[in-house]
Amino acid sequence: MRTIHVTRTLRLVAALSLLLLAGPASAQDAEDPNTVEARAHFDRGRDLAEQRRFSEAAEAFRRSLDLVDRPVTAFNLTLCYYALERYVEAIEALDRYRAQADIATEGDAYVEAQRMLAHAQRAVAEIHVDVLPVNATVILDGRPIEGEGARVARVNPGSHVIRVEAEGHAPQLIEVEAEPGVTLRRAVQLDSTLLPARLEVSLLERAPGTRILVDGEEVGTTGAAIELEPGEHTVSVLAPDREPVERPVVLEHNQHLRLDLDLGDALPEPRGTIFLEEPVFWGVVGGTLAAIGAGILIGWAIDQANGPTGGSTGVILNPGAMPQGAMATW
Numbered sequence: 001m002r003t004i005h006v007t008r009t010l011r012l013v014a015a016l017s018l019l020l021l022a023g024p025a026s027a028q029d030a031e032d033p034n035t036v037e038a039r040a041h042f043d044r045g046r047d048l049a050e051q052r053r054f055s056e057a058a059e060a061f062r063r064s065l066d067l068v069d070r071p072v073t074a075f076n077l078t079l080c081y082y083a084l085e086r087y088v089e090a091i092e093a094l095d096r097y098r099a100q101a102d103i104a105t106e107g108d109a110y111v112e113a114q115r116m117l118a119h120a121q122r123a124v125a126e127i128h129v130d131v132l133p134v135n136a137t138v139i140l141d142g143r144p145i146e147g148e149g150a151r152v153a154r155v156n157p158g159s160h161v162i163r164v165e166a167e168g169h170a171p172q173l174i175e176v177e178a179e180p181g182v183t184l185r186r187a188v189q190l191d192s193t194l195l196p197a198r199l200e201v202s203l204l205e206r207a208p209g210t211r212i213l214v215d216g217e218e219v220g221t222t223g224a225a226i227e228l229e230p231g232e233h234t235v236s237v238l239a240p241d242r243e244p245v246e247r248p249v250v251l252e253h254n255q256h257l258r259l260d261l262d263l264g265d266a267l268p269e270p271r272g273t274i275f276l277e278e279p280v281f282w283g284v285v286g287g288t289l290a291a292i293g294a295g296i297l298i299g300w301a302i303d304q305a306n307g308p309t310g311g312s313t314g315v316i317l318n319p320g321a322m323p324q325g326a327m328a329t330w
Helices: 002-021 027-031 033-050 054-067 071-083 087-100 108-123 279-306
Strands: 125-132 137-140 143-145 150-155 158-165 172-178 183-189 197-203 211-214 217-220 223-228 231-238 245-251 256-261
Touching: 033 054, 033 071, 054 071, 071 087, 071 108, 087 108, 087 150, 125 137, 125 158, 125 172, 137 150, 143 150, 158 183, 172 183, 197 211, 197 231, 197 245, 211 223, 217 223, 231 256, 245 256
Parallel strands: 125 183, 197 256
Antiparallel strands: 125 150, 137 143, 137 158, 158 172, 197 223, 211 217, 211 231, 231 245
16 A cells, blocks of 8 residues: 555656756756756656666665755655665655755645655664674674764664674674664673783793792792783893893783793802902812921921930030120121
C-alpha cells in the first residue's frame, strides 16, 4: 500500500518539478554551467524515478543538488530515499527541503514532506556505543561516528556492522540487527596490545656480595627477570673488588630482552700503599736481621774462645804503655 502511495506522490512531484524548472529563467542562469549540469541531472533523476530505479534516481538528484541547491530537488531526493526505506537519508533530505520550502507555493508537496518525516522518524533506530579508550575510532557501516566515549547514530532498520579500533589495541567487530524505532546499546572495551617490556639479566660468573640494579634499584644477586615500562633504562652490576658494570638499554612495548653480563675487572691496588705493610718486605727484612744476628753470635763465640783481652794476632794491649799525647782529641 505504501509503495502505491509513493508512486502516486512521485508522479505528482515529477510534474511539479518539471513545471518549476521549466519556468522563466534569467539569462545568467541559462549561461551558468552549474545550472545547466544540475538541470541535466535533475531530468535524468526524474526519468529514472518514473522507471522505479530509485537508487540511480537518488544519485542523480543528489548530484543535481550539490550543484544547485533547490527545494524541489531535495524533495525528489527524499522520495527516492523513502521508497528505498533509507529513512535516515530521507530525514536529512527533508530537513534540507523544509529549510528552504515556501509553504504557500509548495502546497501538497509540503504536506507530503511532513507526513514522510513523521513516518521516517518512527522507522529509524538508534545505536549507542560506549567505548574504551574514549578516543577510539567507531566506524558504522564504513562511516566514522564522530565524538569521544559514547557515540550515537541513527540507522535504518536492518543489519549493521560496527568496528571499533584504537592505536595500540586489538580492534573489535560487532554486528547488530536494528528494528524500527528501537534503541540499541553496546559497550566495547578494547584490549591493549601494548604490554610492558620484559628484561632478563643473567651473570656469566658469580661472586659473593654481587648486586644487580636496574635504574638504581636492586633486583637480584645472581639474575633477575622483571617487567618495565618502555623507554631508557640502566642495568648495573656491582661486585666486591670489581669495577662496576653499567649497560644502558632501550625497551619497547612487547619486547623481551635478555642480557648476559660478566662481572667487572678486578680493582687495581689502591695508590699510596705503605711498602712496610707488605708481607714480602717483612720476609726480606726478617731474613736480613736473622743473618746479622747470626754473624754477631759467631763473632761473640770466637771472641770468647780467644780470651777477653786477646785477638786473633795474640797481641795484648796495655793502656798504661800508650805514649803520652797519642790519644786523639775532639
